[in-house]
Amino acid sequence: MIETENTDSLHSLLEDYEKQKTIDAAADWERLRKRIAFDRNKHLFFNFLRNTAAILLPLFLVCQYVLYPILNESRSIEETIMVTSAPGMVTKTILPDGSEVWLNALSSLTYPHRFTEKDRTVQLSGEAYFKVVSDEKHRFNVETADGVKISAYGTEFNVNAYASDTRYEVTLAKGNVEVCAKESPKQKILSVGEKAVISALTGNISVSPADTYVETAWKDGKMVFRREKLDKITERLSRKFGVDIRLEGDRLKEYEYTATFTDETLEDILDLLKRSAPITYSISKQKQLENETFSRKEIIIKLR
Amino acid sequence: MKEKGKQANMKERDAAFENLFRKVAFQDDEQAFKELFLEFYPALRVFAMRYITHEETARDVVQDVFFKIWKDRKNIDINSSFRNFLITSVRNGCTDYLRKQEMENRYREKSMLSDIHASPEEPEEVYTLKELETAIGEALEKLPPNVREAFEMNRFKGMTYVAIAEKMAVSPKTIESYISRALKVLRIELRDYLPFLLLFL
Structure with missing residues (x-):
């Protein structure tokens, strides 16, 4: 009995040995190796996907929320902005390229939301002082209603182009600008301290030396007159104070004044004018109009 | 004398296997893993067939054990010896398989598992x-x-x-x-x- 059991266990050991010999370990290793390699590739692939997603997702978000709106914006170049200055006010605005513009009373400036074309072009009606950011590649053009074009790369200049005037003035403070009337090929290049006077009717341009301080003092809230004719002065006053000023008699227009006003009231200024010339003035009350608005104050200046 | 010789021999061999496994775990040495596989695979196949008579299934169980060892190599903590670790892993693999089988074949009153349950801690030897x-x-x-x-x-x-x-x-x-x-x-x-x-x- 013992003998058989021992023999049986010996038999099973020998059987075990023989069975082991029949097993093709090398072939099964190959199977396992392939499985490991596949698993590793699967991991690499998922890691790759995950990393790609990690990179692409923020990129996508940037495109969606930053680039796309910017591109969209640039497409809608039609969008323009108009800045208007009320009577008696100087408005300062900064253009999309960083250029600064001071708008004098009763003036308006139209410019695109973004400068996308080759030239930076703005439309002006009235008076403005431009401090243009230098950009050699993009010309800065100021156009007026009557086709006068002032062109520069980066300078400071004043443009006076009120529609009611029959002549426009461009005064250069720094750098140089080119002035031309649209229809005629005539063009003039201004140097510092020069002023171009353009006739709205003929398009003629005449250049003369100018006092830039006088021309640009308005942006600092001053009114500076140097041997200025009375009709010009009253025009400026009416813009600044939002009143109508009428001169009775042509001779009045010939009076010339030299003065600097800063924060005087209209009455103060009129009194000063009265003191230095034989004139007198009267102020009419505001009248209610039919459409329930009020007329502007009217001031009449006469010879004494 | 003879007994001592055999035991010392086994210890030496087991130490060598553990060295190989350390290479697998720390250096991701696939060649060392292959050596271990070739050494133990036939013995484990025969061992698994004590539980699972179906040859293909036994092969899959042993393959799975080696695959999991490779995947888990960084986290495996060997207590006694690599040999015992393999034996335990294959036995667990077999019993897991049989348990699943038993769930599927509930109607069979007597399953192969009942034999295993009788002495689950029975010391078993595997020789390469x-x-x-x-x-x-x-x-x-x-x-x-x-x-x-x-x-x-x-x-x-x-x-x-x-x-x-x-x-x-x-x-x-x-x-x-x-x-x-x-x-x-x-x-x-x-x-x-x-x-x-x-x-x-």
Whole structure:
């Protein structure tokens, strides 16, 4: 009995040995190796996907929320902005390229939301002082209603182009600008301290030396007159104070004044004018109009 | 003396396996893993077949064990020896499989699992092909040449006593006595490799 059991266990050991010999370990290793390699590739692939997603997702978000709106914006170049200055006010605005513009009373400036074309072009009606950011590649053009074009790369200049005037003035403070009337090929290049006077009717341009301080003092809230004719002065006053000023008699227009006003009231200024010339003035009350608005104050200046 | 020799030998071999596994775990050494696989795979396949008689299934279980070891190599903590770790892993793999089978075949009152449940902690030994080859080879050396020849023809070539007797030009009775002598010697020589319990009987 013992003998058989021992023999049986010996038999099973020998059987075990023989069975082991029949097993093709090398072939099964190959199977396992392939499985490991596949698993590793699967991991690499998922890691790759995950990393790609990690990179692409923020990129996508940037495109969606930053680039796309910017591109969209640039497409809608039609969008323009108009800045208007009320009577008696100087408005300062900064253009999309960083250029600064001071708008004098009763003036308006139209410019695109973004400068996308080759030239930076703005439309002006009235008076403005431009401090243009230098950009050699993009010309800065100021156009007026009557086709006068002032062109520069980066300078400071004043443009006076009120529609009611029959002549426009461009005064250069720094750098140089080119002035031309649209229809005629005539063009003039201004140097510092020069002023171009353009006739709205003929398009003629005449250049003369100018006092830039006088021309640009308005942006600092001053009114500076140097041997200025009375009709010009009253025009400026009416813009600044939002009143109508009428001169009775042509001779009045010939009076010339030299003065600097800063924060005087209209009455103060009129009194000063009265003191230095034989004139007198009267102020009419505001009248209610039919459409329930009020007329502007009217001031009449006469010879004494 | 002999016992000590075998045990010291086993310890040495186990230390070598653990070194290989350390290479696998720390250096991701696939070549070392291959060595371990080739060493243990046949033994574990045979071991798994004690639980799962279906050959393909047993193969899949052992393959899964090795695959999981490779994947988990960084986290595996070997307590006793790599050999024991393998044995435990394969046994768990087999019982897991059988448990699943049992769930699927609830209607079968008596499953193969009941046998395993009887003695789950039963110490089991697994010897690699090389170890068995060496041990059996050495034991056979102890036999007289003609006894060994008769035994090998019977055992490894599956020849009948009559066929061997004819070939060796002796009577079948002699062959029978050769075989029983060979078994007696092998039983003594290989006693360290035979199940422990039987030595007391």
